[in-house]
Amino acid sequence: MILYGSNTSPYVRRLRIYCGIHHLCIEYKAIDIFNEHDREILIKHNPARKIPFLISAEQAICDSNVIARYLQDKFSLPHLNWEQENLLTTINACNDSLVEMLLGDRSGFDTQADVLFFNLQRERITETLAYLDKQCTTDVFLNCEYLQISLYCLLDWIRFRDLADISHLNGLLNHLETWQQHTLAKETDPRS
Ligand SMILES: N[C@@H](CCC(=O)N[C@@H](CS)C(=O)NCC(=O)O)C(=O)O
Structure with a gap:
């Protein structure tokens, strides 16, 4: 799985810290969404054109909240009440x-x-x-x-x-x- 984001985004950072704490084997790739080449990657995977998004073997998961829920399901971590x-x-x-x-x-x-x-x-x-x-x-x-x-x-x-x-x-x-x-x-x- 690859998490795409930027180092400055607080939405991306929360997932990076969360993955780190739980030792989840997720690769992280920093992209600059205002750079022409990187923006192509963003557009390809997320119609909303926002970071973060996660690419798993099955599909792309967009939005930090949805990614968190996906990881909680996948790795049997507690969900929020x-x-x-x-x-x-x-x-x-x-x-x-x-x-x-x-x-x-x-x-x-x-x-x-x-x-x-x-x-x-x-x-x-x-x-x-x-x-x-x-x-x-x-x-x-x-x-x-x-x-x-x-x-x-x-x-x-x-x-x-x-x-x-x-x-x-x-x-x-x-x-x-x-x-x-x-x-x-x-x-x-x-x-x-
Ligand atoms: N609801 C989204 C919000 C993500 C978001 O706003 N990301 C910002 C970076 S911090 C972004 O991609 N902004 C690009 C834009 O607004 O065009 C989430 O939780 O992932």
């Missing part, structure tokens, strides 16, 4: 809005403008981070390694790209500090 799925949805919502803001910024838009689209993203980012700050010390969260990894990858990406102020959110800061000691967090650091 419904409360944990909801937390993952919250992490993803925050991550998706930050991606939109980053792309808006790179496209030359004023992402701080008082307009509906950016107001909605900013509201979602602020509220989901505040919510996750409270949830990240609960048993529901702490009993799920995939959630812990996913939140760590989001927070470290926020810090790496300077995307949001989390300096007042102590739960999130503690989570970041705990996970950044992990060998796999160091090995997948987007800065290196």
Whole structure:
């Protein structure tokens, strides 16, 4: 199996850390989705034109959430319960809005403008981070390694790209500090 992605994507990184922790024999290939040659590979396998995607002997699996479920099935790893799925949805919502803001910024838009689209993203980012700050010390969260990894990858990406102020959110800061000691967090650091 081959996991395609980029070293900077938090969605890809969460899967790389998860595979590493469980010693899953998955090859990783980094691609640059804005490079002409690599984009052909992306287009061939994922109509949504997003990373990550996984190529297995049987088929291509697109989207980090689906890839995680596929790996959990394939390697008999625990699935998330419904409360944990909801937390993952919250992490993803925050991550998706930050991606939109980053792309808006790179496209030359004023992402701080008082307009509906950016107001909605900013509201979602602020509220989901505040919510996750409270949830990240609960048993529901702490009993799920995939959630812990996913939140760590989001927070470290926020810090790496300077995307949001989390300096007042102590739960999130503690989570970041705990996970950044992990060998796999160091090995997948987007800065290196
Ligand atoms: N729901 C997707 C989101 C993946 C995603 O947004 N990936 C970004 C990179 S971090 C991407 O490929 N963006 C390309 C684009 O938006 O055109 C997942 O969980 O895999």
